[in-house]
Structure formats: C-alpha cells, structure tokens
Amino acid sequence: MNSPASSPLLTSLLAAPLPQRGISWLDAARRENRAAFAADGLPDTRVEAWKYTPLRALSQRDFASGDSAAGTREVDPALFALPGVAGPRLVFVNGMFRADLSALEALPDGLVLQPLSRALDDDAEALRFVLSRHYRDIGDAFARINAASALDGVVLRVGAGVKLAAPVQLVFVGAVAPVALAWHARNVIELGEDSELALVEQHLGTGEQAHLGTLVSDIELRAGARLSHTLLQNAKGANLIRRNSLRLHARAHGTMHVLELGGALVRHDLQVELTGDGARFDGRGVFMPHGRQHIDTQLAIRHQGLNTTSDAHWRGVASDRARGVFRGAVLVAPGADGSDANLTNKNLLLSPGAEIDTKPELEIYADEVQAAHGATVGQLDEQALFYMRSRGMGRDEARAVLTGAFCRAVLGDMVNQPLREHLAESMMAHLPA
Amino acid sequence: MLKIENLHARVAGKEILKGINLTVNAGEVHAIMGPNGAGKSTLGNVLAGRDGYEVTAGTVTFNGVDLLALLPEARAAAGVFLAFQYPVEIPGVNNTYFLRTALNAQRKQRGENDLDSMQFLKLVRERLKVMNLPADLLHRAVNEGFSGGEKKRNEIFQMALLEPQLAILDETDSGLDIDALKQVATGVNMLRTPERAFVMITHYQRLLDYVVPDFVHVLADGRIVESGDKSLAIRLEQHGYAGLGEPEPTGASA
Numbered sequence: 001m002n003s004p005a006s007s008p009l010l011t012s013l014l015a016a017p018l019p020q021r022g023i024s025w026l027d028a029a030r031r032e033n034r035a036a037f038a039a040d041g042l043p044d045t046r047v048e049a050w051k052y053t054p055l056r057a058l059s060q061r062d063f064a065s066g067d068s069a070a071g072t073r074e075v076d077p078a079l080f081a082l083p084g085v086a087g088p089r090l091v092f093v094n095g096m097f098r099a100d101l102s103a104l105e106a107l108p109d110g111l112v113l114q115p116l117s118r119a120l121d122d123d124a125e126a127l128r129f130v131l132s133r134h135y136r137d138i139g140d141a142f143a144r145i146n147a148a149s150a151l152d153g154v155v156l157r158v159g160a161g162v163k164l165a166a167p168v169q170l171v172f173v174g175a176v177a178p179v180a181l182a183w184h185a186r187n188v189i190e191l192g193e194d195s196e197l198a199l200v201e202q203h204l205g206t207g208e209q210a211h212l213g214t215l216v217s218d219i220e221l222r223a224g225a226r227l228s229h230t231l232l233q234n235a236k237g238a239n240l241i242r243r244n245s246l247r248l249h250a251r252a253h254g255t256m257h258v259l260e261l262g263g264a265l266v267r268h269d270l271q272v273e274l275t276g277d278g279a280r281f282d283g284r285g286v287f288m289p290h291g292r293q294h295i296d297t298q299l300a301i302r303h304q305g306l307n308t309t310s311d312a313h314w315r316g317v318a319s320d321r322a323r324g325v326f327r328g329a330v331l332v333a334p335g336a337d338g339s340d341a342n343l344t345n346k347n348l349l350l351s352p353g354a355e356i357d358t359k360p361e362l363e364i365y366a367d368e369v370q371a372a373h374g375a376t377v378g379q380l381d382e383q384a385l386f387y388m389r390s391r392g393m394g395r396d397e398a399r400a401v402l403t404g405a406f407c408r409a410v411l412g413d414m415v416n417q418p419l420r421e422h423l424a425e426s427m428m429a430h431l432p433a
Numbered sequence: 434m435l436k437i438e439n440l441h442a443r444v445a446g447k448e449i450l451k452g453i454n455l456t457v458n459a460g461e462v463h464a465i466m467g468p469n470g471a472g473k474s475t476l477g478n479v480l481a482g483r484d485g486y487e488v489t490a491g492t493v494t495f496n497g498v499d500l501l502a503l504l505p506e507a508r509a510a511a512g513v514f515l516a517f518q519y520p521v522e523i524p525g526v527n528n529t530y531f532l533r534t535a536l537n538a539q540r541k542q543r544g545e546n547d548l549d550s551m552q553f554l555k556l557v558r559e560r561l562k563v564m565n566l567p568a569d570l571l572h573r574a575v576n577e578g579f580s581g582g583e584k585k586r587n588e589i590f591q592m593a594l595l596e597p598q599l600a601i602l603d604e605t606d607s608g609l610d611i612d613a614l615k616q617v618a619t620g621v622n623m624l625r626t627p628e629r630a631f632v633m634i635t636h637y638q639r640l641l642d643y644v645v646p647d648f649v650h651v652l653a654d655g656r657i658v659e660s661g662d663k664s665l666a667i668r669l670e671q672h673g674y675a676g677l678g679e680p681e682p683t684g685a686s687a
Contacts, residue, residue, distance in 0.1 A: 381521075381523075382484070383521045384521050384522075384523050386483055386484065386505065386521075387517065387520070387521040387523070388523070388531075388535070389482075389504070389505040389506045389509070390481050390482070390483075390505050390506075390508075390509055390514075390515050390517075391509055391531075391532075391535035391538075391539075391591065391595065392506050392509040392510055392535045392536070392538040392539035392542065392595070393506060393534060393535055393538045394504075394506050394538065395504075395506070397534070397538060401526055401531075401534060402523070402526070405523070405524065405525030405526045405574075406525060408525060409524075409525050
C-alpha cells in the first residue's frame with residue numbers, strides 16, 4: 001500500500017519527538033498540525049496548487065530532524081556578506097540561531113529583533129495569535145510540519161512611527177552536515193503604524209547537499225507602514241519550501257524583490273492581502289533554475305480594501321533540463337471597489353529541455369476595477385543575437401548579455417544602490433555559460 | 434580587399450543572388466542600387482553572415498581570407514561592418530555597455546588588450562562628436578525608443594567606434610529626412626580614408642549627392658547588370674530601373 005504515512009519523508013519527519021515548550025496553546029498547535037500532516041501526508045499533483053510540482057521524488061528521501069551540531073557548523077561569513085549594506089543581522093544555520101554570526105549590538109530605538117526561541121521566553125502571549133494557527137488544507141503540508149517542528153526563527157517588530165535607516169538582514173543557511181537534514185524556521189514580523197523598514201532576507205546553502213528547509217513568515221504592515229523586502233535565494237542543491245504571508249492595512253505599502261537562483265526543489269508561496277483601504281503592493285521577482293532544478297512560485301494577491309493597488313512582475317529563465325513554475329492569482333474581493341491590479345510573468349527558455357509552466361489567474365467580484373495580466377514564454381531574440389554578433393560578440397557572450405538584461409529588469413526600480421549591484425552580480429554569476 | 438566571384442545564395446529555398454561578381458579595393462566607395470527585390474539586402478546579409486542565407490555557389494574573399502567560412506563575430510573582428518537597414522532594439526542593454534563589450538570582443542579576437550573604461554570613454558566622446566549625437570543616447574538601451582534617424586546615426590556612430598576596414602551600409606538612407614541624411618553623410622565622409630572601403634546599398638540616388646561614390650552598380654534579379662561611375666546613378670534617377678536586367682553592354686540608354 002502506498003498510504004501517505006508510508007513514504008520515507010513522512011516516516012523520517014514523524015520519527016522525531018514533538019518539541020514541548022510547556023506553553024499549552026503552542027504545544028497544542030504543534031500536536032494538531034503534526035497530526036494533520038501525519039494523517040494527510042503530502043499533496044499530489046491533483047491538488048491544484050501542486051499541479052506542476054510533483055513531490056514523488058522528494059517523498060522518497062529521508063531527513064534527520066534538526067541539527068544538534070548546528071551551533072558549530074562551518075559557515076564562511078562571506079557567504080552572506082552584502083558589501084556596502086550596514087545594519088543589524090540575524091543568522092540561522094540549519095534552523096538554529098547563531099549569535100556568533102549575527103550582529104545585534106546597539107539596535108536602534110523602536111526595533112525589536114530577536115530569535116523566536118527568546119521571544120517565547122520573554123512574551124509568548126504576544127505571539128499566540130500567529131503561532132496557534134492550524135493549517136486546514138493538504139496543500140499546506142509543509143506549513144503544518146513547520147508549525148509542528150520549528151524551534152526558532154525571527155521575531156521582528158518596528159514601533160509605530162519608527163523609520164529605520166539601515167536594512168535589517170535575515171540569513172538562513174543550510175550548512176553541509178553528515179546527513180541530509182530537515183530544518184524549519186518560523187518568522188513573525190510586524191511593522192507598526194507609519195513605520196518604515198527595509199528587510200534583506202537571504203536563503204543560502206553552503207553546498208550541494210539536499211537538505212529540506214521550510215520557512216514560514218507572517219508579515220503584518222499596520223496602517224501607513226512601508227516595507228521594502230528583498231529576498232535572495234541560492235540554496236544550491238537543497239530543497240526549500242517557503243510561505244510568506246503579507247497583510248497590508250490601510251495605506252500600507254509593501255515592495256518586494258525576489259531572486260530565486262538555486263535549489264533542487266524550491267517552492268515559494270507568496271500571499272499578499274491588501275486588507276486596508278489604499279494599501280499597495282509592488283512585487284518584482286526572477287527565478288533562474290538550471291541543471292535539473294525546479295523552482296515554483298505561487299503568488300496570490302487578494303484585494304480586500306477600497307482603492308488598493310498591486311503591481312507584480314515576475315520573470316523566469318530556465319536552462320538545461322530545469323523547470324520553472326509560476327502561478328499568479330489576483331482576486332478582487334466583493335466590495336474592493338477601485339482596485340487596480342497588474343500582473344505579468346515573462347519567461348525565457350534557454351534550452352530545448354527546459355520547461356516553464358505559467359498560469360495567471362484573475363477573479364474579480366467588485367466594481368470599478370482596473371486589472372491586467374499576461375504571461376509569455378519565449379526564447380532569446382535571434383535578430384538581437386545576430387545584431388550583437390555582427391558587432392563582434394561571440395554567440396555565448398551575446399546570449400549572456402541578452403539573458404542578463406532580461407533578468408536585471410526586475411531590479412529596475414530598486415532604490416538601495418549597493419544592494420542592487422550585489423543582486424545584479426549574483427544574477428550575472430548565475431547565468432548559464 | 435573584397436572579392437566576390439559568381440556568388441549564388443538562397444533564402445528560404447528561393448534563389449536570390451544569381452552570380453554576383455564584385456571587387457572592392459581599399460579606399461573605394463561603391464554604391465549598389467537596384468529595384469526592390471533585386472537582392473541588395475541579401476548581399477549585405479550574406480556578407481555579414483546572417484543565418485538563413487544559404488550560399489550555393491561562388492566565393493567571397495576578404496583580404497585573401499575565405500569570408501564565408503567565418504562566423505559573424507569573426508567577420509566583425511576581421512573588419513567587416515554591416516549597418517543594418519532595421520537596427521535592432523535591445524531592451525535592458527545599455528548602449529555604452531553594448532559598445533564596450535563589442536569593441537573588446539573584437540579586440541580579444543584580434544589578440545589585443547581590452548580597453549579600460551577611461552580609454553573607452555575618451556574614444557566614445559571623440560566619436561560621438563563625429564555624429565553629433567546627444568550624449569544621453571549612450572545611457573539608453575540600444576536603439577530602444579530611438580527615432581528612425583537616431584537609429585541610423587547610431588549605426589554610423591558604432592561604425593566610427595569599431596573602425597572597420599569594410600563598411601556595408603544597407604539602406605542607411607531610407608526613412609531619413611534631409612537633415613538626418615546630411616548628418617549620416619557627414620559621418621560617412623569623415624570616416625573615408627585610403628584604408629577603408631564602403632559598399633552603400635541604396636534604393637535612391639539621394640544619398641549619393643552627399644557621399645559621392647567611385648563606382649555605381651545596378652543589381653537586378655540577383656545579378657549586377659550594369660556598372661559605372663556617379664553618372665550612372667543620375668541616369669537611373671531620371672529613367673528608373675525599368676528595362677534593366679537585359680544585357681546592355683554599353684550601358685547607354687539615352
């Protein structure tokens with residue numbers, strides 16, 4: 001029989017003892033999410049959200065839970081260094097907080113930044129609403145196992161009216177270990193009214209080892225808050241499954257730049273709720289799977305308040321036998337009059353064996369709505385390639401210049417110059433030869 | 434410098450060039466005229482090495498080298514430049530970056546060192562003056578949002594920077610108003626040297642008032658049917674291309 005619980009992945013993840021924190025609501029939430037995970041297992045491709053991302057191969061692997069030596073794993077700080085970018089930094093290795101790699105001295109007034117493990121000691125009650133969530137859907141299998149198992153993560157709060165100049169850096173590293181590991185991180189981020197924060201998040205691997213990392217983040221922007229969020233992912237050979245849930249209250253403005261450069265199997269569920277009137281989300285992203293990598297982005301934007309705006313543009317470049325998946329769903333809820341939604345996904349296939357599946361969806365239940373969406377999958381422009389070659393560039397160089405330009409377009413409106421250059425360089429270094 | 438013998442070429446299975454013979458020496462300016470569909474642009478594209486143009490017979494040597502055996506980028510490095518009839522827009526690629534990458538790619542193929550950014554910028558400023566182009570053009574994406582005239586002037590500017598031995602101008606005059614045409618002509622004239630040759634493909638005689646050719650050839654139905662000096666262009670302007678293509682050894686039509 002092939003019941004869900006029989007897969008090596010489930011068996012190995014369920015073999016670990018359930019963490020007990022002595023906080024009754026938290027322990028209960030862990031138990032229930034784990035029970036749901038054990039009962040339902042992993043979604044198959046009949047579940048719409050997993051249609052293009054089969055988990056069969058992943059389910060046949062087993063993972064040790066947690067890393068008892070995470071505190072001493074070798075991680076070169078150059079891995080996550082951002083030249084020209086200052087500011088506090090929180091680093092996690094294989095899911096565990098690493099004070100030695102972090103920079104938490106002299107935090108500015110109005111900023112709370114600490115590992116979840118400590119925040120639970122200080123004031124667990126403040127986290128109760130977010131952390132007692134039960135994930136109801138089989139499609140949320142990894143959020144369930146994350147809720148059951150995550151021992152640490154980030155708690156970040158910006159006080160009302162506080163405008164932080166330096167970006168806060170969050171770094172999650174999957175470090176090479178003797179065995180393949182499952183690690184989990186749970187982040188809770190809240191921007192108070194009219195506050196401002198720049199957040200740079202990195203998900204990195206030190207090697208090609210096929211760990212399984214899960215990250216779940218809840219990000220709340222109170223009225224008038226502004227967040228600029230950059231997410232750089234290069235998990236190398238690891239599997240990485242993440243969910244970012246943003247909720248934007250009245251007049252809040254979230255800007256996001258997402259670069260997905262690596263990973264064996266990578267999934268990013270980005271859920272944006274424009275709850276308050278006049279809230280705005282601007283998203284730019286690029287995914288660049290190569291080799292046999294699989295990168296899946298599921299963007300879901302929900303317009304709920306009056307006169308809300310979303311402007312999201314993702315690009316994909318797949319080479320070799322890699323596969324990219326993009327699903328962009330915009331929903332304008334009843335009563336969300338005056339919504340303005342714009343969503344595009346442009347893709348480049350660089351090899352005959354590469355594949356990108358893209359699916360924009362638009363559902364509108366309100367009036368006076370402006371909405372546009374579009375998706376394309378194409379190849380490099382042969383006219384442009386010949387033009388460049390006729391000027392002296394070799395075929396490969398011309399291809400790299402064109403592909404680089406295609407990807408860099410997502411950084412076009414980025415304000416932080418050093419960060420923008422770092423991201424551009426990371427992308428260029430990642431282009432197929 | 435350039436020797437084309439009995440060149441036959443096909444595009445999409447259709448024979449377009451049916452035996453071209455042409456010799457171009459250093460320092461010469463040749464104009465190739467002819468009606469639409471005669472094969473003028475095909476000749477330019479075959480010389481530059483565009484995909485889809487199949488040479489079925491004949492030879493082309495450039496400074497003694499078999500040009501047809503070279504990749505497009507190697508032809509560029511050897512000193513052949515094609516100014517496109519329709520310059521291609523390349524979104525996201527900054528003009529300066531494009532030019533520097535192209536120039537250094539050519540220099541690398543020739544075994545020369547890269548120009549550093551200071552040397553390159555000095556060269557760019559110098560050559561920009563030749564074409565009287567606004568400097569902000571350098572910071573924009575290649576040909577993106579350029580007017581028709583700017584695109585053609587940008588081609589000549591690229592030529593000024595890349596300093597080819599042989600420049601093939603494919604209908605560079607088409608779609609230009611008189612001021613832009615004069616600017617293009619001024620650029621070309623400034624680049625005329627005893628070492629450099631030009632092949633100007635054009636439908637109209639107009640450009641030849643400003644860039645006076647040494648030789649004029651008439652291409653019709655894939656062959657050069659008549660050759661002469663500047664006066665041939667003037668006769669064509671008066672009498673049109675009608676009746677060409679039939680052998681008229683004397684070239685006299687009046």
